[in-house]
Amino acid sequence: MATDDMWIWDGGRVCLDFANTLRRRWRATPEETLRNPVDLVLWLQEAGLLAPGAPDPATAAVLASGRRLRETVDRAVLAVADGRLPASGDVTLLNRSAAEAPRPALQIAITDGRLEPAGTTSLAADATAALALVAQDAVDLLLSAEIRRVRICGADTCALRFLDRSPAHNRRWCSMSRCGNRTKVRLHQARARRSEHTAES
Incomplete structure (x- = not known):
């Protein structure tokens, strides 16, 4: 079973968070966090899509789907996002x-004197319906x-997908606290080593 730290919620949209359940996509064998139907149900519940205690647990077929x-x-x-059309089979699915x-x-x-969306009223009753909510979110994103x-995280060892809502539209990392800081520390250490090597020469 996956643990909470295996699931990252920095995508900015539920469909991107769902895409991010396959981690380290840059590897020949990416890391699967939805290893079994229970993991899928737990993820859907954590994402706020599936009612706790849903009567019908997910099956292996639902996990594959x-x-x-x-x-x-x-x-x-x-x-x-790259300016291309998706494959027709992907649109159909x-x-x-x-x-x-x-x-x-x-x-x-009403927030600060203006109307804003306040979410939705219901949770799905089963895993199939919850996955449909993920698909609906993806359709909404594709048309928006x-x-x-x-974006795809700029860290060499990440590749998580996220929505850049930064004011300047220049966010590079899935999370500053995770990939951003690690990358900056690594680059700083590399510069320091080069400086030491140059000074010794």
């Missing part, structure tokens, strides 16, 4: 998955202007 959806979301999002559950009712709130802000 979820992993297939995850890779479809990843391919489609990266294609459109996203549409079919998104139709598996009714769209939750959007709520509104935010798709141009999807």
